[in-house]
Each structure stands twice: as structure tokens, then as C-alpha cells.
Amino acid sequence: MLTLAVSKGRILDETNELLIKAGIIKEPVIEGRKLVIEKPEDNLRFILAKPKDVPTYVQYGVADAGIVGKDVLHEKGKGYYELTDLKIGLCRLSLCGIKDKKNNQGEMIRIATSYPNVTADYFRTKGQQVEIIYLNGSVELAPLLGLSDYIVDIVSTGTTLRENGLEELExxxxxxxxxxVNQATYHLKNKFIDEIVEKLERGLSQ
Known part of the structure; x- marks a missing residue:
């Protein structure tokens, strides 16, 4: 049996759709109070986790494999193999701020984000000095309350930004x-994992 950590929330519906389309599961994984779901008919066990915890479960071998956004992987570093792009959960990581607000070029700016490592790397390549303020959620509040000049956050439709007087800048x-996939697991269960990857890639091509 393979243990797969999957992200709770908005990505789970797309994950279910892909796994069913690929013939990996027959019935969807339902998010509820139960966080470990056995599917012996599919030879799988699912762990429902917060997206940022998925790589940790995989890295330490609690889960054999996981499905998670590239934003989390960039922030979390390594300790696993990245096998394939599943083409689901499409969004973007962007610099956002108050509409029409002006900042002088070259000045130290404050950025609120839950992606401090990615943000630091990005501004380092631009040669811009920044102070990064880590927030775990609702980062849109930071520029509205004067805590930061900008935010770096995930943007999908942009609705939340617009409702809070913010805009996507870059x-x-x-x-x-x-x-x-966990590095040790890949070598121990590589045949099963390769079969899953093949099914996923066929599902993506349909």
C-alpha cells in the first residue's frame, strides 16, 4: 500500500478529478473530520494535510508521496524527489500592493508574506533591499494597516485583492x-510509483 499526502482545501477537488480520470482511484477522497483515509481497493492510503505540511510528511517518510503546489516546494527546500507537473491548482505567486500607491525606487521596502525564502531570493536577484515580515495568513491586511508596503502572495482570480483595494503589480x-516522493520510498517501491506516474501522465493527456 502506498501512502499519499494530499492538500486539503481548494486543490482537493482537482486532485480527485485527476486521480479518478487517471484510473488511480474509483471514488473521490472526501474532506471531513477524518484525516487518514484508507482505500484498500486502490492499494492507497491518503493523508489530508495543510499544503505546507505535505513536503514534511514526505521528507520524513510518514507519506510515501505527496501532491502539493510548487510555491510550497520552493519555500520548503529539498528532501524528496519531484516527479511530475500535474498541471492542476494553477495560480501565481505575485507582488501586490495598494492601488496607485507610489514608493521611491531604491528605498528599503517592507514585504509581508508567508513565503519569506522565495521572497528574499526574488528581491535579491533584483538588487532591492527589503525587510520581510512573516505572516501565516490574511497577508492582505498588512498594507492596509501600514504594517508593510507590499505583500507577496498567491493570486488566482484576484478577487480578494480587489475587495481589499489591492492590485497585482508583478x-x-x-x-x-x-x-x-520520499527518496527512500522511490527506490523501494519504484515500480508501483512509476505505474502511478504513467497513469497520471496518461490522464493529463486525455
């Missing part, structure tokens, strides 16, 4: 979900 990178 795209940092496009984001999709990836299949990752």
Missing part, C-alpha cells in the same frame, strides 16, 4: 501542483 512565478 508576477514572480506561475504555480502548479507537483507529485513528490
Amino acid at each position: 508576477k514572480i512565478e506561475d504555480i502548479t501542483c507537483r507529485l513528490i
Whole structure:
């Protein structure tokens, strides 16, 4: 049996759709109070986790594999193999700020984000000095309350930004979900994992 950590929330519906389309599961994984779901008919066990915890479960071998966004992988570093781009959960990581607000070029700016490592790397390449303020959620509040000049956050439709008087200023990178696997597991169960990858890639091509 293979243990697969999957992200709770908005990505789960797309994950279910892909796994069913690929013939990996017959019935969807339902998010509820139960966080470990056995599917013996598919030879799978699912762990429902917060997206940022998925790589940790995989890295330490609690899960054999996981499905999670590239934004999380960039922030979390390594300790696993990234096998394939699943083309789901499409969004982007962007620099956002108050509409029409002006900042002098070259000045130290404050950025609120839940992606401090990615943000630091991005502004380092631009030669811009920044102070990064880590927030775990609702980063849109930071510029509205004067805590930061800008935010770096995930943008999908942009509705939340607009409702809070913010706008997307600069795209940092496009984001999709990836299949990752524990390094030791890949060598022990590589035949089973390769079969899953093949099914996923066939499902993506349909």
C-alpha cells in the first residue's frame, strides 16, 4: 500500500478529478473530520494535510508521496524527489500592493508574506533591499494597516485583492501542483510509483 499526502482545501477537488480520470482511484477522497483515509481497493492510503505540511510528511517518510503546489516546494527546500507537473491548482505567486500607491525606487521596502525564502531570493536577484515580515495568513491586511508596503502572495482570480483595494503589480512565478516522493520510498517501491506516474501522465493527456 502506498501512502499519499494530499492538500486539503481548494486543490482537493482537482486532485480527485485527476486521480479518478487517471484510473488511480474509483471514488473521490472526501474532506471531513477524518484525516487518514484508507482505500484498500486502490492499494492507497491518503493523508489530508495543510499544503505546507505535505513536503514534511514526505521528507520524513510518514507519506510515501505527496501532491502539493510548487510555491510550497520552493519555500520548503529539498528532501524528496519531484516527479511530475500535474498541471492542476494553477495560480501565481505575485507582488501586490495598494492601488496607485507610489514608493521611491531604491528605498528599503517592507514585504509581508508567508513565503519569506522565495521572497528574499526574488528581491535579491533584483538588487532591492527589503525587510520581510512573516505572516501565516490574511497577508492582505498588512498594507492596509501600514504594517508593510507590499505583500507577496498567491493570486488566482484576484478577487480578494480587489475587495481589499489591492492590485497585482508583478508576477514572480506561475504555480502548479507537483507529485513528490520520499527518496527512500522511490527506490523501494519504484515500480508501483512509476505505474502511478504513467497513469497520471496518461490522464493529463486525455
